[in-house]
Amino acid sequence: MIPYGCQTIEQDDIDAAVRVLQSDWLTCGPTVEKFEESICEYVGADYGVAVSSGTAALHLATRALGIGPGDEVIVPTMSFAATANCVAYCGGTPIFCDVEPDTLLIDPAKVGDLIRRRTKAIIAVDYAGQPADYDALKQFNLPVVADACHALGARYQGQRMYANMQVYSFHPVKTIAIGEGGMIVTNNAQWANSMRSLRNHAGAGRGNQTALGFNYRLSDIHCALGVSQSKKIDRFVSRRREIAGIYDKAFENTMIRPLALKEGNEHAYHLYVVRVSERDRIKDRLFQRGINAGIHYRPTHLHDFYKKHYYTFNGLCPVAEDAWQEILSLPIYPTLTDRQIEYIVNGMVRR
Numbered sequence: 214m215i216p217y218g219c220q221t222i223e224q225d226d227i228d229a230a231v232r233v234l235q236s237d238w239l240t241c242g243p244t245v246e247k248f249e250e251s252i253c254e255y256v257g258a259d260y261g262v263a264v265s266s267g268t269a270a271l272h273l274a275t276r277a278l279g280i281g282p283g284d285e286v287i288v289p290t291m292s293f294a295a296t297a298n299c300v301a302y303c304g305g306t307p308i309f310c311d312v313e314p315d316t317l318l319i320d321p322a323k324v325g326d327l328i329r330r331r332t333k334a335i336i337a338v339d340y341a342g343q344p345a346d347y348d349a350l351k352q353f354n355l356p357v358v359a360d361a362c363h364a365l366g367a368r369y370q371g372q373r374m375y376a377n378m379q380v381y382s383f384h385p386v387k388t389i390a391i392g393e394g395g396m397i398v399t400n401n402a403q404w405a406n407s408m409r410s411l412r413n414h415a416g417a418g419r420g421n422q423t424a425l426g427f428n429y430r431l432s433d434i435h436c437a438l439g440v441s442q443s444k445k446i447d448r449f450v451s452r453r454r455e456i457a458g459i460y461d462k463a464f465e466n467t468m469i470r471p472l473a474l475k476e477g478n479e480h481a482y483h484l485y486v487v488r489v490s491e492r493d494r495i496k497d498r499l500f501q502r503g504i505n506a507g508i509h510y511r512p513t514h515l516h517d518f519y520k521k522h523y524y525t526f527n528g529l530c531p532v533a534e535d536a537w538q539e540i541l542s543l544p545i546y547p548t549l550t551d552r553q554i555e556y557i558v559n560g561m562v563r564r
């Protein structure tokens with residue numbers, strides 16, 4: 214089976230993990246800081262806080278913003294559920310915003326209609342690996358968090374640091390893989406300190422807990438993989454862009470519609486998403502040929518949990534709901550070969 218995404222682990226990554234296993238520190242050692250520094254340097258951020266997953270990173274970001282009961286946070290409905298869940302974890306209310314039909318990024322024109330006195334922040338998602346429209350989102354004078362779990366290696370208007378906080382995931386399907394892990398990067402020292410404290414029991418381990426903390430620590434074993442993998446971000450992303458270019462060309466003048474690329478964006482291509490009618494039939498055909506294409510995602514407001522507890526309903530975000538019927542994520546990862554790409558293209562365009 215050809216999956217939609219897959220990690221690239223090389224011998225030097227393995228050696229780096231083994232060196233930590235032979236050292237004195239398996240967790241909370243020197244490699245955590247090294248990994249934070251390497252991602253900060255890459256992105257161009259002042260502070261990095263490594264945590265146990267992208268989801269934990271989103272949770273700490275919302276905690277650092279002080280989100281609590283009664284607070285509303287605007288999130289795009291077209292995302293993995295964790296984007297909205299982090300608001301719910303804090304007792305806040307995720308307010309679902311619709312997306313642009315051609316990019317599936319949060320639609321800034323619709324954000325304005327959702328802002329009220331209780332709105333405390335906006336979380337944008339760099340869907341598929343393309344940054345959202347941060348210039349437009351910053352006009353609302355609210356903190357803007359980028360769920361950049363898809364977008365390590367992307368640039369917005371030439372910059373890799375473009376939101377007030379950016380959240381990354383290092384799950385095996387993402388740009389770099391360390392098993393499980395995440396990181397928040399920011400230029401705000403106060404938020405960074407708050408998240409550092411919350412990830413490690415907020416002081417309880419040193420004798421006095423000053424807030425309700427968590428164990429969201431990331432081990433030195435994971436961070437060793439992270440330091441080693443972070444040297445490869447550009448190489449991995451450049452192969453992803455090459456693959457996207459081959460798909461783009463193959464689908465010209467067909468009924469297969471790739472998502473649009475916004476001017477000024479450099480895409481990280483975590484996902485290669487096309488829109489097609491009769492999507493389920495095409496997905497089944499690919500599956501029969503050993504190609505496991507994905508559907509990313511059911512709009513979050515259509516999950517039973519949100520319908521039941523947050524009173525969301527069909528028709529709340531019509532653009533995302535229509536897109537959900539047509540989207541298909543084709544395999545894209547650095548070790549996908551040109552022959553495999555040709556095989557996938559043939560499965561898409563020929564009967």
Ligand SMILES: *Cc1c(COP(=O)(O)O)cnc(C)c1O
Nearest residue numbers: 266267268293295362382383384
């Ligand atoms: C992967 C992902 C997450 C969660 O990351 P984990 O490391 O799996 O917890 C959150 N948001 C988006 C958009 C993601 O793709």
